[in-house]
Amino acid sequence: MAGxxxxxxxxxxxxxxxxxxxxxxxxGARLPAEDELARxxxxxxxxxxxxxxxxxxDGLVTSRRGARRVVLGGGGARLQSFEELRSFARWARSQGxxxxxxTVAVDPGEATEEEAYHLRLPVGERIFRVLRVRTxxxxxxMVERTTYPERVGELVAAMDPxxxxxxxxxxxxxxxxSDALHTIDVVPADAADAELLGCRAGDGLLRERRRSTDPxxxxxxxxxxxxxxxxxxxxxxNSSGSRAMGRSLNGS
Amino acid sequence: MAGxxxxxxxxxxxxxxxxxxxxxxxxGARLPAEDELARxxxxxxxxxxxxxxxxxxDGLVTSRRGARRVVLGGGGARLQSFEELRSFARWARSQGxxxxxxTVAVDPGEATEEEAYHLRLPVGERIFRVLRVRTxxxxxxMVERTTYPERVGELVAAMDPxxxxxxxxxxxxxxxxSDALHTIDVVPADAADAELLGCRAGDGLLRERRRSTDPxxxxxxxxxxxxxxxxxxxxxxNSSGSRAMGRSLNGS
DNA sequence: GGGGCGAGGTTGTACAGCCAACTGTTGTAC
DNA sequence: GTACAACAGTTGGCTGTACAACCTCGCCCC
Numbered sequence: 419m420a421g422x423x424x425x426x427x428x429x430x431x432x433x434x435x436x437x438x439x440x441x442x443x444x445x446g447a448r449l450p451a452e453d454e455l456a457r458x459x460x461x462x463x464x465x466x467x468x469x470x471x472x473x474x475x476d477g478l479v480t481s482r483r484g485a486r487r488v489v490l491g492g493g494g495a496r497l498q499s500f501e502e503l504r505s506f507a508r509w510a511r512s513q514g515x516x517x518x519x520x521t522v523a524v525d526p527g528e529a530t531e532e533e534a535y536h537l538r539l540p541v542g543e544r545i546f547r548v549l550r551v552r553t554x555x556x557x558x559x560m561v562e563r564t565t566y567p568e569r570v571g572e573l574v575a576a577m578d579p580x581x582x583x584x585x586x587x588x589x590x591x592x593x594x595x596s597d598a599l600h601t602i603d604v605v606p607a608d609a610a611d612a613e614l615l616g617c618r619a620g621d622g623l624l625r626e627r628r629r630s631t632d633p634x635x636x637x638x639x640x641x642x643x644x645x646x647x648x649x650x651x652x653x654x655x656n657s658s659g660s661r662a663m664g665r666s667l668n669g670s
Numbered sequence: 671m672a673g674x675x676x677x678x679x680x681x682x683x684x685x686x687x688x689x690x691x692x693x694x695x696x697x698g699a700r701l702p703a704e705d706e707l708a709r710x711x712x713x714x715x716x717x718x719x720x721x722x723x724x725x726x727x728d729g730l731v732t733s734r735r736g737a738r739r740v741v742l743g744g745g746g747a748r749l750q751s752f753e754e755l756r757s758f759a760r761w762a763r764s765q766g767x768x769x770x771x772x773t774v775a776v777d778p779g780e781a782t783e784e785e786a787y788h789l790r791l792p793v794g795e796r797i798f799r800v801l802r803v804r805t806x807x808x809x810x811x812m813v814e815r816t817t818y819p820e821r822v823g824e825l826v827a828a829m830d831p832x833x834x835x836x837x838x839x840x841x842x843x844x845x846x847x848s849d850a851l852h853t854i855d856v857v858p859a860d861a862a863d864a865e866l867l868g869c870r871a872g873d874g875l876l877r878e879r880r881r882s883t884d885p886x887x888x889x890x891x892x893x894x895x896x897x898x899x900x901x902x903x904x905x906x907x908n909s910s911g912s913r914a915m916g917r918s919l920n921g922s
Numbered sequence: 923g924g925g926g927c928g929a930g931g932t933t934g935t936a937c938a939g940c941c942a943a944c945t946g947t948t949g950t951a952c
Numbered sequence: 953g954t955a956c957a958a959c960a961g962t963t964g965g966c967t968g969t970a971c972a973a974c975c976t977c978g979c980c981c982c
Binding site: 924925926929931932936939940941944945946951952 | 958
């Protein structure tokens with residue numbers, strides 16, 4: 419029951435994160451020096467730097483050579499862990515909303531060129547296509563069209579159509595997600611979207627496409643989510659030196 | 671003209687990045703072990719790990735304990751550096767498009783509560799509001815509404831209204847950008863948007879709001895960009911363990 | 923009051939080494 | 953043949969050290 423022992427640097431990072439969000443360091447305040455943190459936590463400076471590196475990529479603090487680190491006021495927008503972001507159900511619960519949904523269709527099929535490309539499979543390979551409607555407190559907010567490779571799709575196909583969270587179930591069967599590439603844009607609702615979401619065809623929907631891979635780098639899903647306008651927004655943190663975000667021309 | 675000497679780990683990272691995008695390691699291929707890379711580059715393992723860490727946060731490779739690193743096929747979506755993402759003009763040029771734009775209005779004013787919040791200023795502080803239309807090859811694709819704190823706004827106000835890139839000019843005056851928090855959603859075009867972009871009022875536009883800060887953590891802009899549907903998409907890379915992205919309820 | 927200068931403080935980069943945790947493979951036993 | 957065990961290979965985590973680059977702040981001078 420003890421769970422895995424967290425590495426030292428994670429404990430330190432969690433501690434500092436808590437201290438910051440609890441307001442012990444106001445927005446713009448300077449953090450203690452690395453050497454001092456190392457002494458107070460009784461660890462080496464390298465470990466402290468690992469912890470601070472995590473806070474930096476989280477966007478909680480700045481850092482530049484020669485000056486103490488500065489706390490960046492969170493700005494209200496909470497960033498979520500990968501797990502919360504990946505699972506609609508977990509995310510909704512973390513926001514105090516009641517997630518729901520129903521599986522409209524689960525169809526086995528053969529990979530089109532596009533699907534094969536994103537799932538790194540040969541064209542024609544067996545895949546599963548799943549169409550779901552997601553709700554918050556009973557109100558439909560999103561249509562999700564996902565393509566799974568066979569081994570994952572079989573698990574999804576066997577699930578209860580009313581199940582709120584596929585993510586939990588997949589995890590229980592040993593399907594792990596570790597990386598995702600998201601593309602976010604706007605697309606007009608088609609007839610099916612309009613029917614399922616209760617909007618008019620042609621209305622602009624917020625679209626998120628993503629390809630997720632497991633820790634070994636194998637694609638586990640290729641998904642396209644369409645949100646009603648005004649329901650959700652995506653937040654992204656970004657800093658110089660990292661290349662985690664981009665903007666692309668919309669060719670199609 | 672030699673520019674700054676890049677740190678060792680950046681050279682190594684650049685080298686590996688080039689090798690990967692050049693296809694020397696196909697999608698799914700395994701990278702050489704850290705020790706081997708260290709020998710071939712003649713540096714310590716720590717330096718190699720720093721380089722690989724950069725590639726990992728860029729989403730080019732996976733990594734897990736016990737197994738060699740695996741190349742994640744880029745999937746076609748190119749991620750841009752912070753600088754390219756920040757500047758519309760630089761981004762456009764990097765995509766082979768001709769950026770343009772005109773400054774519609776530059777108005778000094780006093781910070782509203784919202785502006786004061788995002789720029790970390792007292793309400794009523796002097797700020798500048800700038801409205802611009804951005805074009806690609808002469809076609810309007812985006813409306814940009816930015817609020818600057820006084821010291822930055824003064825520089826912008828003095829610029830040529832037809833200048834393609836404010837970013838270059840600001841940089842020349844010592845205004846540096848280092849972090850940004852983006853919020854992406856869909857919003858209906860208002861009358862002004864419709865007029866400037868040549869669409870109908872009520873059409874769904876892709877909206878990106880961002881607050882950017884300098885290396886010391888001081889806000890330097892609070893901006894709201896609205897893109898015509900179908901012109902651009904945003905891409906984000908995301909992996910377990912990092913908290914760089916989120917999804918939020920749209921309260922307003 | 924303002925500007926220049928220098929000393930000390932702080933983070934960035936790089937090296938070396940050690941052990942633990944985990945993976946993939948090989949080979950053995952049944 | 954198949955399941956299991958041992959092993960070598962590999963990355964994660966942590967410590968310690970040294971120096972370089974850079975920032976801040978106080979001091980001095982004007």
